[in-house]
Amino acid sequence: xxxxxxxxxxxxxxxxxxxxxxxxxxxxxxxxxxxxxxxxxxxxxxxxxxxxxxxxxxxxxxxxxxxxxxxxxxxxxxxxxxxxxxxxxxxxxxxxxxxxxxxxxxxxxxxxxxxxxxxxxxxxxxxxxxxxxxxxxxxxxxxxxxxxxxxxxxxxxxxxxxxxxxxxxxxxxxxxxxxxxxxxxxxxxxxxxxxxxxxxxxxxxxxxxxxxxxxxxxxxxxxxxxxxxxxxxxxxxxxxxxxxxxxxxxxxxxxxxxxxxxxxxxxxxxxxxxxxxxxxxxxxxxxxxxxxx
Ligand code: L34
Numbered sequence: 001x002x003x004x005x006x007x008x009x010x011x012x013x014x015x016x017x018x019x020x021x022x023x024x025x026x027x028x029x030x031x032x033x034x035x036x037x038x039x040x041x042x043x044x045x046x047x048x049x050x051x052x053x054x055x056x057x058x059x060x061x062x063x064x065x066x067x068x069x070x071x072x073x074x075x076x077x078x079x080x081x082x083x084x085x086x087x088x089x090x091x092x093x094x095x096x097x098x099x100x101x102x103x104x105x106x107x108x109x110x111x112x113x114x115x116x117x118x119x120x121x122x123x124x125x126x127x128x129x130x131x132x133x134x135x136x137x138x139x140x141x142x143x144x145x146x147x148x149x150x151x152x153x154x155x156x157x158x159x160x161x162x163x164x165x166x167x168x169x170x171x172x173x174x175x176x177x178x179x180x181x182x183x184x185x186x187x188x189x190x191x192x193x194x195x196x197x198x199x200x201x202x203x204x205x206x207x208x209x210x211x212x213x214x215x216x217x218x219x220x221x222x223x224x225x226x227x228x229x230x231x232x233x234x235x236x237x238x239x240x241x242x243x244x245x246x247x248x249x250x251x252x253x254x255x256x257x258x259x260x261x262x263x264x265x266x267x268x269x270x271x272x273x274x275x276x277x278x279x280x281x282x283x284x285x286x287x288x289x290x291x292x293x
Contacts, residue, residue: 001258004147004230004265010273013146014059017280021060024287032287033062034118034279035084035093039077039103040070044236045096048276052094055276061283070100077103078111085113092118092286094279097168115289118282121168129172132179136282141173143274144209144230148183153207153228153263155186161202163218163251164211165192169232173209198222210251220256229257229264232271 021031034056036049049065056063066080077095084093093116099105114124120136128135137145148155160177164170170190177186186207191198199222202208207228210218215235223229233251250267258264265271 001261002151002263003258004151004263004270006143006147006265006270006272006274007268009147009150010277012150013277013281014055017284018059020284025060029291030089031060031062032091032283033064033089034283035063035090036065037068037077037080037084037093037095038065039068039072039096039099042098045098049096052276052279056280056283059280061280072103074103074107077108081108081111085111085116090116091290092116092283094119116286118279118286120172120282126172130175132181136285137176137278138168138172139275139278139282140169140211140232140271141176142278142281143271144173144232145176145183146278147230147265147271147274151263153183155183155207158186158206159204160186160188160207160209161191161205162188162209162211163191163198163202164213164232165190166211169211170209173211212251214251215249216251216253218252218257220253220260223257223260225260226262227260229261230271231265231267234267234272 025031036052038045038049053063053065068077084090095108097105099108109121110123112122114122117125117136120138125135129137155177162170162174174188174190177184178188189201191201195201202218202222203224205227208218208223209230209232211232213233213235215237229252231250231252235249236246237249238245239247248268254266
């Protein structure tokens with residue numbers, strides 16, 4: 001069994017990006033820049049946004065978090081987005097999700113300038129993905145694709161089962177793995193909460209990908225021997241032994257499923273770090289697109 005080390009792969013990508021940034025800066029140009037918008041004080045969102053800013057700085061990007069109170073209105077947030085769209089010094093930005101209930105998330109995402117949409121959530125970028133035209137790919141699916149490529153996992157003609165059909169992970173990933181390119185050409189099945197006989201389906205999977213957000217949902221009896229397991233779930237569960245009072249687990253019961261798997265991603269240290277790494281790759285691309293055009 002091989003553990004797919006997302007943390008290590010992310011570090012490799014950071015070192016590639018750092019070198020590229022150093023070259024840019026030493027040629028007298030400004031470095032790539034990204035902004036994260038954070039609304040409210042959700043601890044997990046705050047933590048992820050902080051990691052993004054810290055990593056961006058580590059690779060030499062300029063980076064900033066704009067923090068708004070949870071009481072911000074739809075109009076005020078749209079105004080802020082307009083400012084970022086028009087600011088030539090910002091190459092890319094993200095609006096950390098989820099947003100508070102009184103905010104219309106879709107309207108916010110539609111307002112993002114697609115050229116700065118480094119999350120790849122804008123419908124223009126999702127549409128480009130569908131027709132295989134160069135745009136921004138959503139970071140988590142892109143990160144999973146990158147892990148598949150860097151670990152040389154053969155997807156051609158393989159049966160992939162994805163559990164979860166979210167707009168951020170399951171649905172775009174199903175398209176990417178099905179398309180004609182390296183890391184694609186698989187036969188993909190997307191399971192969800194209404195799927196019947198899930199275990200029969202997961203037992204048929206050569207590659208099983210989970211993105212449903214249910215702690216340790218997939219158990220050893222649900223997978224076949226030699227399966228490749230990619231776990232995009234990040235769930236906090238109570239842990240009295242930890243100083244924080246919780247620990248992170250995936251959607252897969254790692255200890256038992258790993259015994260049957262040929263490859264498996266851990267949580268933490270699997271897909272999570274790759275999400276941030278691909279956000280940085282997208283930022284570099286946004287920067288280059290702008291400089292060239
Ligand atoms: N707009 N909202 C927007 N873009 C995103 O791409 C995200 N997401 C998800 C939540 N909302 C978003 C993230 O960034 C989830 N997510 C994310 C990113 C990174 C990590 C987890 C979730 C991550 O780095 N996880 C680490 C552990 C982190 C820890 O120490 O707690 C891991 O090893 O899995």
